[in-house]
Amino acid sequence: MTSQHFDIKPVAGRIGAEIIGLNLSNNLSDEVISDIRKTLVEYKVIFFRGQHQLDANGQVAFARRFGEVTTAHPTVPSLPEHPEVLDLNYSKTTSRANSWHTDVTFVDRPPLGSILRALVIPPVGGDTIWANSVTAYQDLPNHLRSLADELWAVHSNAYDYATGFDLPEDVKAQRAIFTSTVYETLHPVVRVHPESGERGLFIGGFVRQFRGLSTTESDDILRLFQAYVTRPENTVRWRWQVGDVAFWDNRATQHYAVADYGNQARHVQRVTIVGDTPVGIDGKQSQAIKGDSSAYNRREAVAV
Numbered sequence: 001m002t003s004q005h006f007d008i009k010p011v012a013g014r015i016g017a018e019i020i021g022l023n024l025s026n027n028l029s030d031e032v033i034s035d036i037r038k039t040l041v042e043y044k045v046i047f048f049r050g051q052h053q054l055d056a057n058g059q060v061a062f063a064r065r066f067g068e069v070t071t072a073h074p075t076v077p078s079l080p081e082h083p084e085v086l087d088l089n090y091s092k093t094t095s096r097a098n099s100w101h102t103d104v105t106f107v108d109r110p111p112l113g114s115i116l117r118a119l120v121i122p123p124v125g126g127d128t129i130w131a132n133s134v135t136a137y138q139d140l141p142n143h144l145r146s147l148a149d150e151l152w153a154v155h156s157n158a159y160d161y162a163t164g165f166d167l168p169e170d171v172k173a174q175r176a177i178f179t180s181t182v183y184e185t186l187h188p189v190v191r192v193h194p195e196s197g198e199r200g201l202f203i204g205g206f207v208r209q210f211r212g213l214s215t216t217e218s219d220d221i222l223r224l225f226q227a228y229v230t231r232p233e234n235t236v237r238w239r240w241q242v243g244d245v246a247f248w249d250n251r252a253t254q255h256y257a258v259a260d261y262g263n264q265a266r267h268v269q270r271v272t273i274v275g276d277t278p279v280g281i282d283g284k285q286s287q288a289i290k291g292d293s294s295a296y297n298r299r300e301a302v303a304v
């Protein structure tokens with residue numbers, strides 16, 4: 001992929017590229033947006049440095065060019081004037097997104113992607129790592145690939161939701177509803193990307209169990225597949241600077257926020273774009289099992 005509108009500089013061998021020469025606070029043309037989208041789909045996560053002029057308004061406006069954005073959410077505060085902007089001020093909480101996950105896969109339409117903007121970053125540490133689930137699938141030996149091809153997984157939000165964020169009263173009420181509602185969706189383990197047609201391992205932290213396997217078998221196989229996704233060759237590690245923006249394709253990646261900065265301040269803000277229903281290699285779609293996730297996409301989202 002090359003673009004006549006900006007430079008593309010890969011930052012690792014298999015995932016991640018920096019886009020150089022754009023100011024995201026400008027009103028970008030449809031052609032530029034289309035090239036950004038192609039770069040995102042090819043590199044899975046793209047980075048923009050030095051976006052100091054971009055504010056929350058501009059971040060939302062930029063995100064809207066790629067689809068509908070999610071509004072409000074149950075466990076993490078958003079900006080009062082901008083319900084679309086998750087305010088992830090990790091300085092104020094013990095919560096850390098330090099586990100491998102694809103965002104919100106317990107609903108039947110998980111996000112297309114998210115755009116994260118760095119406001120305060122510790123001098124050292126607080127990096128984020130992304131992993132390419134397409135190259136992970138390609139790395140599988142044939143017999144494991146055949147196994148993955150056949151499997152479907154139940155993804156669930158039934159886990160510890162103690163985020164530690166200081167929530168305003170209205171969000172506290174939403175959180176109580178959210179934590180008492182189980183969202184469960186059956187997804188294909190191998191997802192066909194809706195734009196590139198690539199096959200990738202669609203798993204991560206919200207997988208509860210593979211359909212038809214015991215919990216023990218399931219846990220062992222999940223660990224095995226996760227090892228392919230998270231092997232260093234399939235990852236890129238981003239060292240944040242204030243003013244950086246990262247945009248990941250949540251349909252083809254997992255990520256991990258590295259919690260190695262103690263009590264130092266780290267503050268980022270996220271805007272999330274609604275995705276479509278995943279499709280497996282047999283053409284079958286994911287199916288919601290529990291919880292009304294259409295309401296979830298409309299009114300709620302969650303940070304991890």
Ligand SMILES: O=C(O)CCC(=O)C(=O)O
Nearest residue numbers: 097103128257270303304
């Ligand atoms: O803080 C980060 O670097 C990423 C946190 C995260 O998992 C998310 O925003 O989805």
Ligand SMILES: [Fe+2]
Nearest residue numbers: 097103303304
């Ligand atoms: Fe996340």
